Amino acid sequence: METGSTSGATGAESIVVENLHKRYGDFEALGGISFSINPGEIVGFLGPNGAGKTTTMKILTCFMSASGGSASVAGFDVHNDATEVRRRVGYLPENVPLYDEMIVFDYLRFVAELRGVAKGRREERIRAVAELTGLEQVMGRTISELSKGYRQRVGLAQAIIHEPDVIVLDEPTTGLDPNQIIEIRDVIKTIGKEKTIIFSTHILQEVTAVCDRIIIINRGEIVADGSLHELEARVARAEPGLVVSYEGEATDALYAWLSGLGGVEGVSEVGGRPGSCTYRLKTLDKATTRRALLAGEPGVARELLELREAEPTLEAIFRLYTGGETEEGASLVSVPASAATASEEGDEVVAQRGEAPVEASVKNLNASDAEVSESMAEDAATMDETSEPEEVSRG
Amino acid sequence: MDKIWMVTRRELGTYFNSVVAYIVVILFLVITGALFWLNFFQEISVVSLRGFFSQAPLFLAFFAPAITMGLLASEKRSGTLELLMTMPVSDLQIVVGKFLAAVGLLAVVFLMTLVYPLTLSMLGDLDWGAVAAGYIGLMLLGGSYAAIGLMASSFTRDQVVAILVAFSICFFLYLIDQLVGQASGVAARSAEYLSTSYHFENIARGVVDARDVFYYLSLMAVSLGVATLSVGARRW
Numbered sequence: 304m305e306t307g308s309t310s311g312a313t314g315a316e317s318i319v320v321e322n323l324h325k326r327y328g329d330f331e332a333l334g335g336i337s338f339s340i341n342p343g344e345i346v347g348f349l350g351p352n353g354a355g356k357t358t359t360m361k362i363l364t365c366f367m368s369a370s371g372g373s374a375s376v377a378g379f380d381v382h383n384d385a386t387e388v389r390r391r392v393g394y395l396p397e398n399v400p401l402y403d404e405m406i407v408f409d410y411l412r413f414v415a416e417l418r419g420v421a422k423g424r425r426e427e428r429i430r431a432v433a434e435l436t437g438l439e440q441v442m443g444r445t446i447s448e449l450s451k452g453y454r455q456r457v458g459l460a461q462a463i464i465h466e467p468d469v470i471v472l473d474e475p476t477t478g479l480d481p482n483q484i485i486e487i488r489d490v491i492k493t494i495g496k497e498k499t500i501i502f503s504t505h506i507l508q509e510v511t512a513v514c515d516r517i518i519i520i521n522r523g524e525i526v527a528d529g530s531l532h533e534l535e536a537r538v539a540r541a542e543p544g545l546v547v548s549y550e551g552e553a554t555d556a557l558y559a560w561l562s563g564l565g566g567v568e569g570v571s572e573v574g575g576r577p578g579s580c581t582y583r584l585k586t587l588d589k590a591t592t593r594r595a596l597l598a599g600e601p602g603v604a605r606e607l608l609e610l611r612e613a614e615p616t617l618e619a620i621f622r623l624y625t626g627g628e629t630e631e632g633a634s635l636v637s638v639p640a641s642a643a644t645a646s647e648e649g650d651e652v653v654a655q656r657g658e659a660p661v662e663a664s665v666k667n668l669n670a671s672d673a674e675v676s677e678s679m680a681e682d683a684a685t686m687d688e689t690s691e692p693e694e695v696s697r698g
Numbered sequence: 699m700d701k702i703w704m705v706t707r708r709e710l711g712t713y714f715n716s717v718v719a720y721i722v723v724i725l726f727l728v729i730t731g732a733l734f735w736l737n738f739f740q741e742i743s744v745v746s747l748r749g750f751f752s753q754a755p756l757f758l759a760f761f762a763p764a765i766t767m768g769l770l771a772s773e774k775r776s777g778t779l780e781l782l783m784t785m786p787v788s789d790l791q792i793v794v795g796k797f798l799a800a801v802g803l804l805a806v807v808f809l810m811t812l813v814y815p816l817t818l819s820m821l822g823d824l825d826w827g828a829v830a831a832g833y834i835g836l837m838l839l840g841g842s843y844a845a846i847g848l849m850a851s852s853f854t855r856d857q858v859v860a861i862l863v864a865f866s867i868c869f870f871l872y873l874i875d876q877l878v879g880q881a882s883g884v885a886a887r888s889a890e891y892l893s894t895s896y897h898f899e900n901i902a903r904g905v906v907d908a909r910d911v912f913y914y915l916s917l918m919a920v921s922l923g924v925a926t927l928s929v930g931a932r933r934w
Contacts, residue, residue: 361780364784365784366783366784366932366933367933368933386788389784389785390786392784394781394784396777396780396781398777400776400777400778400779400780400781401778402708402712402778403776404712404715404716405708405711405712409711413704413708414785416704417701417704417705417782417786417787418785418786419786461781
């Protein structure tokens, strides 16, 4: 707690970013972003790969200098008071770089020393973070022998061992299986009760599970900033609609009838359960459409199974704010198939994604990552290379 | 200073937990040992370590880079350097810490070669002063090569590139005075001054001259300085 007391007096906000710019050669990774985060907030940093999430985090953790603008963490400027900032920040980079040849306990002790944990408290802190992250079982094992889930926990443990005020996590759940993701989320939530956490992800469900607040970043600009409910409300206004299900197979007649209803501007078929068909109706005047639907009868006798409002999904939020782009720049040519169709088909895709099982859309996002990731100048190169040994060890 | 020692201790731990360090140490001892013992009985009338001290610098030009090649390159590749650089430790502390670890490993290797002078001293009257000077020279030379190796390691994320670059520089500096032979003149003098072997021979003769020591220390300082800048360049 010795770090907490000093910074508490210096300012109300734990992270303040003002007009931050970063250029790699002639590529502008950050085009002047500004935001501020209050102590105790868990903020999800969302955006396509290459949007500038990692760059922002590297600047906040003093790994990189900004080309322009200012950023301060825990009341200290990242440029002028880098040492002070580093004392107060815990950082887990993407891909969890750890010293593979070290034993977990030795590694944590090394980090505790380097991060400036007082000598008498090191053992105690190591025990505390091991308990919090569930590492007790593996303290004596070499890091290279650990599963990906345990590696991630070691990464988290080293980020919090010095009780930092601010914790920066870059894609902490990438590459984990669903159980591990839930475990890591729980750890993040536990830590987040006391600390400010900023973490990036492109798995949308993550933010619902963990975050108080979402910042969506695209092409180096902040395109949305607010709580999940605020963003959902905005999407609901932007893409209103109803979802209706009927018994039996989809037919052209039914489609034509639905299209003709009052207020309906567009109809798209959404994959439903076997033996039923589901449509998404795009409408601005939901009341009129609903009445028309209930009053009228579709040509053939069909039983109405379901009628509800189309809920704004995270995918819709993401797509609305990022415009379906997956890569910086306008080079849609190189964008992988899934993303390209998404931007061509427009609204229909949103509706379909809204109904599709969660895993499928997550998979889509992940699939496009692999191909897109090369773009991010030098940093991406680092990550590509680091990912190779992991592949090997897994096999 | 504390931070430097933390980095050094971790690196030393890594050295002695990895096969690479043992291979390098054993190889160095086998080669120098073989050459030493081969001549041992032929020149048994001369109780001196001159043979060892004339060959060791050449092998060091290869072994020092082999020790240092991974110090920064592998950390860059795995990304651990990024994490290290976001901890409250300066670039210089990281570089110096790693450098001291390499020097520490070299010191252990040299310690093991003390068997040679000890054996010789049993046969006759060994000039321990000259031996001490020779070892001081070896440490200075080894340190310089380690600094160069660390610098090369900071340029790349590929260990093979690091060792080749470092070996080229070390070998070049070792041989440069032989290019000029007995010639005189400014160019020849400066080539001689730049040469690591020229200064080493001075010291190995038993004369620890401040000028020679200064040469090695400045070589280390420049190499470590460049390495620090090169590590820091990633921030921009």
